[in-house]
Amino acid sequence: MKEKVIQAYDRLAKDYEMHVDTQSGHNAYYERPAMMELLPADMDQLSVLDAGCAAGWYTEQFIKKGAQVTAIDMSPEMVEACKRRVGDQAAVFTCDMTDPLPFMDEAFDLIVSSLTLHYIDDWAPTFREFHRVLKPGGSFVFSVHHPFMDFKHFNRPDYFAHELLAEIWDKKEAGPVEVTFFRRPLQEIMNVTSAQFIINQIIEPKPSLAFKDMPEAKDWYTRWYDRLATNPHFLIVRACKPQ
Template sequence: MGHMTPNDYDSFAEAYTAENETSIVNAHYERPAMLDLAGDVAGRRILDAGCGSGPLFAALRDRGAIVTGIDVSARMLEFARRRLGAGADLRIADLAEPLPLPDGAFDDVVASLVLHYLKDWGPPLTELRRVLAPGGRLIVSVDHPFVSYAIQRETSYFETYQWTFEWTMGDRTVPMSFWNRPLHAMIDAFTAAGFRIAVTSEPQPVPAARELSPEEFRRLSTGPCFLFFVLQRDG
């Protein structure tokens, strides 16, 4: 297979899209939790930051939200376009760079499993706050810091460090690289960027997951996996 760049979603967009669609972790745990935290979104302008192939975008749009999706992977956006139709507002953008979006344009931003790819949260959070209207919400899911630590035992929980592992999807294995940061560093980054934490959530998987995989259901219902926040833009 040769050397592969970590996190090259362009190269495995199809496999990832299929996996994300059906996997218990995404379809029966992470996505329902994000939608639950978002609540009634009818008429709200929402930015899906790191929208991938658009499953959360689609679910929010079905609930009456006016959604814009951004992602760094052109190939993932092709799958999103296929799913969402030609009229969907989808744009290529990198969260590590200034966003091509106006100030105060959104009532909510959802950032689903994306911040843990970024080394520095300062500039991205400042940008996401900028595009939110006053009182707007940033709804975030990230790898639970204790899970990364449990996998990477030789490191210190208290450090912010990068780690890479081989992710198997379908018939392929791809290198994925993440930045782990302890809980206090996440909270410091949120407050430094001008957010107030409204909700912190460690949700349960949806009951349907029990039938699909009792083992996976047990894992998700008894131990940490992802960590969720609802952050309020003050002022």
């Protein structure tokens, strides 16, 4: 499973680098605005871990806000794309988040993981490591597929199942790519998170209206706005490590 994820995202890296920021409304107008609202406007001197950096959009935003950023991803090609984006302004390297993390205890003020954790089967070891490397009082913010979305979209018979799913993404650069990921019920997401962190807030985002008048966004809003305004697609959790 792990190798399939790496191979898929190595193939998708060029699409993420070249097209996602401007052509993927689910990222640009839906997930990213909702995530950024939960993060500090000023990150001056904050030590931030971008856990699952992909092509580096969040890494770049954190740098612009003054953070000292470490960015990791299990796909070597995504890591290279992120390095091309931010140069030497962040520490960027390949890292498997299912293994012990190569960081000292209490190294980070903030951990952000955008649309990454659903590629990991067992969250418990990863969350224990996040707890270890996060400072007391530090924040952990992550987004994943909404369990209700996966349940409906894939027409699954058992909402409570923890199961592996797959679909084909047909992308401009990579062509058809099979992407595999895990779905799990909401109670599992909440319980695994609360075993290590205090949950402050959950967000079931709706599309941002801030971009609806942009010409390049018109088709996406026409196709997706009503659906995403009434059916959650992603879930965002904001938590913290106890003091």
